[in-house]
Amino acid sequence: MDAEVGIIGVGTMGSMAAWQLAKKGVSVLGFEQFGIGNDRTAAGGESRLFRTAYMEGPEYVPLLQDAKELWRQLEKESGNSLLTLNGGLMIGEAESPAIKTILKSISDFDLDHEILEGDQARNRYPQFKLYDDDLAVLDKDAGFIRPELAVVSASLLAMKQGAEIKRYTKVESITPESDGVSITADGKNYKVGKVLISTGAWTSKLMPELKEQLIPRRLLLTWFAPKDLTNTGVDKLPIFARMRGNFRLTGAPTLDGSMVKASYTKDPLAIEDPAELYRDVYPEELERISESVDALLPALLPDPVRANAYMDAYTPDGHALLGELPGWKNVIVGSGFSGHGFKLSPVIGKIISELLIDGKTGSNISHLDPGRILREVE
Ligand SMILES: Cc1cc2nc3c(=O)[nH]c(=O)nc-3n(C[C@H](O)[C@H](O)[C@H](O)COP(=O)(O)OP(=O)(O)OC[C@H]3O[C@@H](n4cnc5c(N)ncnc54)[C@H](O)[C@@H]3O)c2cc1C
Numbered sequence: 001m002d003a004e005v006g007i008i009g010v011g012t013m014g015s016m017a018a019w020q021l022a023k024k025g026v027s028v029l030g031f032e033q034f035g036i037g038n039d040r041t042a043a044g045g046e047s048r049l050f051r052t053a054y055m056e057g058p059e060y061v062p063l064l065q066d067a068k069e070l071w072r073q074l075e076k077e078s079g080n081s082l083l084t085l086n087g088g089l090m091i092g093e094a095e096s097p098a099i100k101t102i103l104k105s106i107s108d109f110d111l112d113h114e115i116l117e118g119d120q121a122r123n124r125y126p127q128f129k130l131y132d133d134d135l136a137v138l139d140k141d142a143g144f145i146r147p148e149l150a151v152v153s154a155s156l157l158a159m160k161q162g163a164e165i166k167r168y169t170k171v172e173s174i175t176p177e178s179d180g181v182s183i184t185a186d187g188k189n190y191k192v193g194k195v196l197i198s199t200g201a202w203t204s205k206l207m208p209e210l211k212e213q214l215i216p217r218r219l220l221l222t223w224f225a226p227k228d229l230t231n232t233g234v235d236k237l238p239i240f241a242r243m244r245g246n247f248r249l250t251g252a253p254t255l256d257g258s259m260v261k262a263s264y265t266k267d268p269l270a271i272e273d274p275a276e277l278y279r280d281v282y283p284e285e286l287e288r289i290s291e292s293v294d295a296l297l298p299a300l301l302p303d304p305v306r307a308n309a310y311m312d313a314y315t316p317d318g319h320a321l322l323g324e325l326p327g328w329k330n331v332i333v334g335s336g337f338s339g340h341g342f343k344l345s346p347v348i349g350k351i352i353s354e355l356l357i358d359g360k361t362g363s364n365i366s367h368l369d370p371g372r373i374l375r376e377v378e
Contacts, residue, residue, distance in 0.1 A: 001180065001191055001192065001193060002029050002190045002191055002192055003027040003028055003029035003164070003190075003192045003193070004026050004027045004028070004192065004193045004194065005021055005026055005027070005028050005029070005192060005193065005194050005195070005196065005356055006028075006029050006030075006031070006174075006181065006183050006190065006192035006194070006195045006196070007028060007029070007030040007031065007195075007196045007198060008031055008171045008174065008183070008195060008196065008197050008198065008199055008206065009031070009032065009033075009171075009197070009198040009199035009200060009202070010030040010031070010032035010036065010151075010155060010165050010198075011032070011038075011041055011042060011043055011151060011198065011199075011200055012042055012043045012147070012150075012151060012198075012200070012337075012341065012342055012345045013196075013198040013200075013334045013335070013337070013341070013345055013348050013349060013352070014030060014032070014196065014198035015036075015150075015151045015152075015154040015155045015158065015349075016154050016345045016346050016348060016349025016350075016352075017196055017198065017334065017348075017349040017352040017353060017356075018030050018154065018155060018158035018163045018165065018349075019074070019154040019155070019157050019158045019346075019349060020349045020350045020352070020353035021158070021163070021352075021353045021356065021357075022157070022158040022159075022160075022161035022162055022163040023157070023158075023161055024353060024357060026353070026356070026357060027162065027163075028158065028162075028163035028164065029163075029164050029166070029190060029192060030155075030158075030163060030164065030165040030166065031165075031166050031169045031170070031171045031183070031185050032165060032166070032167050032168070032169065033168065033169065033170040033171075033202075034167075034168065035167055035168065036151065036152055036155045036165065036167060037148045037149070037151045037152040037155070039148060039308075039310070040277075041200050041201055041202070041274070041310065041311060041312075042200050042201065042310055042311060042312045042337075042341075042342070043147040043148060043150075043151050043310075043342065044147065044148060044308070044310055045147065045221040045261070045308060045310060046146070046147070046148075046252075046255060046256070046261070047144040047145065047146065047147070047239075047252040047255060047261060048144065048145045048147045048342035048343060049088065049142070049143075049144055049145075049239045049241075049250060049252065049343065050064075050067075050068075050071075050083055050085070050088075050141075050142055050143050050144065050145055050239075050343040051064075051088045051090075051139055051141075051142045051239075051241075051343065052064045052065065052068070052105070052111055052139055052141035052142060053088070053090065053102045053103075053105045053106045053111050053113055053137060053139040053141075053142070054101070054102070054105045055090065055098040055099075055101045055102050055105075055241070056101070056318065056319075056340055057101060057105075057319075057367070058101070058104050058105040058108045058109065059364070059367050060105075060344070061105050061108065061109045061111070062109075062363070062364065063344055063347050063363060063364075063365075064141075064343065064344065064347075065109075065141075066347045066350075066363065067343060067344050067345070067346050067347040068083070068141065070346030070347055070349075070350060071083040071145070071346055073346070074150070074153055074154060074157075074346055077153075077157055078153035078154075078156065078157055080146075080149055080153050081146075082145055082146050082149060082150050082153065083143060083144075083145050084143045084144055084145075084234065085140075085141060085142065085143035086142075086143045086144070086234045086235070086238055086239070086253070087138055087139065087140055087142055087143065087238035087239070088138070088139040088142025088143065088238050088239045088240065088241075089125060089128075089136060089137070089138055089139075089238040089239070089240045089241075090102050090136070090137045090138075090139060090240070090241045090243075091121070091128055091130065091134055091135070091136045091137075091240070091241070091242050091243065091244075092134060092135070092241070092242075092243035092244060093131075093133050093134060093135075093243075093244065094133060094134065094135035095133070096243065098241075098243055099135055099137065099243075102137050102139075103137070106137070106139075111139070111140075111141065112140035112141060113137060113138060113139055113140055114137075114138040114140070115135065115136070115137055115138075116135075116136040116137075116138060117135060117136070118130070118132065121134075121136040125237075126231070126299070127231060127232065127236075127237055127297060127298070127299035127300075128240070128242055128296060128297060128298075128299075129295065129296050129297070129298055131244070134244070138238065142238065142239055143238075143239060144239050144252045144253075144255070145342060145343060147342055150342075150345070154346075154349070166185065169185050169186050170185060170186060171183055171184070171185045171199075171206060172184045172185060172186075172187075172206075173206075174195055174197070174206075174331065176328055176329045176330055176331060177191075180192055180193045180194070180330065181193070181194065181195045181329075181330050181331060183195065193330065194330040194331070194332065194356050195330065195331045195332070196332050196333075196334060196352055196356065197325070197331065197332070197333045197334070197335060198334045198335060198352075199335060200311075200312060200313050200335055200337075201216035201217070201274045201311040201312055201313045202216070202274050202313075203313055203333075203335045203336070204216065204313075205273075205274065205275070210374075212316075213315055213316065213321065213336070213373050213374060214313040214314070214315060214321070214335055214336045215270050215313065215314045215315075215316075216270070216271050216273075216274045216311050216312075216313055216314075217268040217269060217270050217271065217311060217312060217313075217314045217339070218268055218269045218270075218271050218277060218278065218309050218310075218311050219263070219265055219268045219309065219310050219311065219312065219339060220263065220264070220281060220285055220289075220307060220308070220309050220310075221261060221263045221307065221308055221309075221310065222261070222262060222263050222264070222281075222289050222304040222306070222307045223259035223260065223261050223262070223304060223305055223306040223307070224259060224260050224262055224293060224297075224300040224301060224302070224303070224304055224305060225258065225259060225260075225300065225301045225305050226254065226259075226260050226299055226300055226301075227298075227299055227300065227301060228299065229254065229257075229258070231299060232253055232254045232260045232299060232300075233253055233254050234253045234254070234255070236253070237253035237254070237260070238253070239251065239252050239253070240252075242296045242297065244295075244296060246266070247264075247266075247292040247295065247296060248264065248265060248266035248292075249262050249263065249264060249265075249292055249293065249296060249297065250262075250263055250265050251263060259305055259306060260299075260300055262289075262293055262297055262300060263289070264285070264288055264289045264292060265339060268312075268314070268339065270314075271311065274311055277309060277311055278309060279308060279309045280307075280309070281304070281307045281309075286304070289304060290302040290303060290304070312337060312338065312339050312341070313335050313336045313337070313338070314336065314338045314339065315336040315338055315373065316373060317372075317373070318338045318339075318340075319336075319338065319367050319368055320334070320335065320336045320337045320338065320341060320348075320368050321333050321334075321335055321336045321368065321370040321373070321374065322334050322348065322351065322352070322365055322368040322369075322370070323355060323365065323368065323369055323370050323371070324355070324370065325370060325374070326370060326371055326374050326375060332352060332355055332356060333370055334348060334352050347363070350363075351363050351365060
């Protein structure tokens with residue numbers, strides 16, 4: 001046996017799982033096709049948003065609350081500042097499903113928040129254009145995370161506690177056997193007790209049988225120059241989601257002293273092959289993002305000054321696959337986080353460690369059960 005657990009893909013979830021497993025004394029062998037903290041897949045672009053008043057469903061709130069504690073733990077252990085809670089402003093039509101779900105998350109869990117209407121919102125946040133049927137909700141337990149530093153921090157801690165991570169090593173196949181799982185990577189064979197598949201957007205390349213359930217999608221991040229830098233800093237501009245009709249802009253304040261991140265993240269484009277990710281901007285994307293910034297974020301000049309493309313694996317229902325892969329003995333999947341998994345990653349790492357060590361978790365992850373959409377690949 002080369003290790004008790006093999007981790008395929010040491011990106012967001014893989015690094016957090018390695019940290020949690022190594023901390024509990026489990027021997028870990030990780031495989032990462034690129035470098036640690038690389039920005040070539042889902043974890044790049046300087047910031048990821050953390051929100052608690054969740055528009056994707058109140059069932060995530062307990063996980064998010066646990067994740068917040070674990071972010072603080074990771075900060076303490078690594079000595080790095082990773083999560084800044086400067087608030088989150090969600091603006092959309094009061095009757096839209098997203099705003100209704102945010103309000104439900106707040107009322108179900110009594111979350112710290114403020115509701116701002118009309119001129120109250122306009123006066124406090126002049127960076128945004130608000131219409132009369134819009135409602136602004138300020139989530140007090142929201143902010144931004146440093147994604148590259150988070151992956152590096154978790155990986156370094158894992159290695160310090162004995163995990164081995166093979167960088168620039170691509171896994172070609174995994175095969176469950178009666179006494180463990182064999183892994184082939186760069187032509188060499190390894191044997192481990194159990195395996196975590198945390199390959200994100202690349203999962204369907206490793207496991208073509210999952211190609212219908214885990215679709216790689218391309219997300220473009222864009223940054224804009226503010227007209228007045230004094231009202232876009234961390235103290236003035238919360239992280240935000242500005243939704244209206246077909247527009248959906250999500251972003252973060254100025255972190256580098258010159259640009260605001262504002263990205264169009266609705267309905268990301270499905271891609272055939274993650275290895276061929278187009279990293280530039282398509283003309284129609286440029287038009288759509290400039291038009292939405294012009295309409296909804298008057299504090300910014302509408303031409304992006306920086307753009308980059310990333311990707312994530314999307315499931316058909318927008319909820320990840322987390323748990324045993326049906327029909328695959330000793331194999332756990334943690335993938336398909338559908339554009340909203342980063343904020344959850346430390347708690348996902350902890351849950352994965354519990355599933356691998358104890359075969360169960362105390363967290364409620366029934367909405368992420370792979371069995372809900374994977375029965376047919378058994
Ligand atoms: C542009 C963008 C913006 C986002 N914004 C937010 C946000 O604001 N808030 C939020 O919570 N979430 C956000 N997300 C979602 C979040 O970033 C992802 O859900 C999360 O990072 C996915 O983690 P992962 O571990 O599944 O994938 P990754 O972090 O991509 O990790 C997969 C790793 O596996 C490696 N790998 C793949 N195949 C192999 C192989 N065969 N052998 C070895 N290694 C392999 C890859 O190189 C990669 O490092 C965003 C995503 C994107 C793309």
